Structure formats: C-alpha cells, structure tokens
Amino acid sequence: MTVPPALLSHESTEHYTPQYILAAVIACMGAIDLDPCSNSREIPNVPAARHYTVQENGLVQPWEDRIFLNPPFGHDVERWFSKLYLERSAGRTTEAIVLWKSATETAAWKTLTAISCRVCFPSARIRFIGPQGNDSGPTFSPALFYVGSRVKRFEEAFAEIGMVWVVPLTISLLSPHVA
Ligand SMILES: C[S@@+](CC[C@H](N)C(=O)[O-])C[C@H]1O[C@@H](n2cnc3c(N)ncnc32)[C@H](O)[C@@H]1O
Known part of the structure; x- marks a missing residue:
C-alpha cells in the first residue's frame, strides 16, 4: 500500500x-494580529486576533x-x-516574526533575509507540537526572523531563546535598522 506523503511524519505540515x-513573539510585538497559516479557526494554536486556515488559503489574503x-x-x-515580502512592501504588514530553519543555501533563506533585520538562532532544537498535543517532528536547526523596526524589543524578547544575529544592511532591504 502506498502511504500518502502528508501522512508521513516528516512530511506533515502540522507542526x-x-x-x-x-x-517571546508577544513580548516583542505586543500582540499577534494575524496567523496566516493556522491549524484551526475554532481552536487555533496561535493566540492571534485573526486566522486564515487552508480553507481561506492564507496565500491569497491580505496580511x-x-x-x-x-x-x-x-x-x-x-x-x-x-508573500510576506509583497505584504511588507505594500505596507500592510507592519511587523512580523517568522519561524523557519537555517537553510542558508536556499532561495527561501534569501527572500527571508531580504526583509529581516535580525535572526535568532535558538540554542536548542524546537520541539514542535502535533495535532494530538504530542511531540511533532521535524528535526532541523531552527531560526526566527524579525521583520520590523523595533529591533531592541526583539533582541530582549529572544535573548533567552538563543543568539540574535544582525542581518547586514546590504542584504536587508525592507527593515530599517533602528530601535
Ligand atoms: C507548521 S503549521 C503551523 C500552525 C500554527 N500557525 C502554529 O504556528 O502553531 C502550518 C499550518 O498551515 C496550514 N496551512 C497549510 N496550507 C495553508 C494555506 N494555504 N492557507 C492557510 N493555512 C494553511 C496547515 O493546515 C498547518 O496547520
């Protein structure tokens, strides 16, 4: 029997x-207004004011x-x-924190660092939560990207999670390096 790829734990998107x-995200930004890729509108994992799920398709909505x-x-x-790049350029996204990974060789990394001014490299692997509250894969080196201008708040909020690195001005296009 062939197992659908999405059911293989390492390919599931439910992390x-x-x-x-x-x-730490709330300590930095004050609140989260939107989770554009939420697990659920009824029982969301992220305490945001608004959520888009796969039904609304967050990729085609305003952020x-x-x-x-x-x-x-x-x-x-x-x-x-x-999409985040476009929303930030258009002025709709005022601030953002992205949880992804250290994949410096990828186009995704290049796009993210073009809009970020700080990156936090956690000092420990992040244990994601699965839909049943269980530990959920993926095992990789995580990274948290800050898009915005309140860099001191990001540095303070994420200091206990890991080392915060400055994205060079020559790379970061859309986040002014101001406090
Ligand atoms: C890695 S999980 C993150 C869930 C939640 N945002 C969190 O941080 O705990 C990604 C979520 O995106 C949802 N998703 C997948 N495609 C989507 C789409 N096109 N629009 C909105 N959500 C989507 C999946 O159902 C999954 O719950």
Whole structure:
C-alpha cells in the first residue's frame, strides 16, 4: 500500500509552535494580529486576533498588521516568504516574526533575509507540537526572523531563546535598522 506523503511524519505540515516561542513573539510585538497559516479557526494554536486556515488559503489574503508565520514546510515554502515580502512592501504588514530553519543555501533563506533585520538562532532544537498535543517532528536547526523596526524589543524578547544575529544592511532591504 502506498502511504500518502502528508501522512508521513516528516512530511506533515502540522507542526505547531510551542508556547514559550509564542510568549517571546508577544513580548516583542505586543500582540499577534494575524496567523496566516493556522491549524484551526475554532481552536487555533496561535493566540492571534485573526486566522486564515487552508480553507481561506492564507496565500491569497491580505496580511495586515503584526504577523506570526510558521508556514507549512515543504519544497514550496518560499512562496510564503515571497508573500510576506509583497505584504511588507505594500505596507500592510507592519511587523512580523517568522519561524523557519537555517537553510542558508536556499532561495527561501534569501527572500527571508531580504526583509529581516535580525535572526535568532535558538540554542536548542524546537520541539514542535502535533495535532494530538504530542511531540511533532521535524528535526532541523531552527531560526526566527524579525521583520520590523523595533529591533531592541526583539533582541530582549529572544535573548533567552538563543543568539540574535544582525542581518547586514546590504542584504536587508525592507527593515530599517533602528530601535
Ligand atoms: C507548521 S503549521 C503551523 C500552525 C500554527 N500557525 C502554529 O504556528 O502553531 C502550518 C499550518 O498551515 C496550514 N496551512 C497549510 N496550507 C495553508 C494555506 N494555504 N492557507 C492557510 N493555512 C494553511 C496547515 O493546515 C498547518 O496547520
């Protein structure tokens, strides 16, 4: 029998963000206005004011105000970061934090670092949560990207999670390096 790829744990997109990361995100931005790729509108994992699920398709909706993005990982993940690039350029996204990974050789990394001014490299692997509250795969080196201008708040909020690196001005196009 052939197992559908989405049912293989390492290919599932259901890897929810642990609460200590969300607490740091809220400490930085004050609140989360939108989760553009949520597991559910009724019982969302991310405490955002608004959520788009696969039914609404977050990729075709406007992304307004403060965004937290933990995208469905996969070979086409870059389209989520291109979308953030467009929304930030258009001025709809005012601030964003993205949970992804250290994949410096990819187009996705290049798109993300073009809009970010800080990256936090956690000092420990992140244990994602599965739909049943269980530990959920993927095992990779995580990274958290900050898009916005309140860099001091990001640095303070993420100091206990890992080392915060500055994205060089020559790479970061859309996030002014101001406090
Ligand atoms: C990695 S999980 C993150 C869930 C949640 N945002 C969090 O951080 O805990 C990605 C979620 O995106 C949802 N998703 C997949 N494609 C989507 C789409 N086109 N629009 C909105 N959500 C989508 C999946 O159902 C999955 O729950």
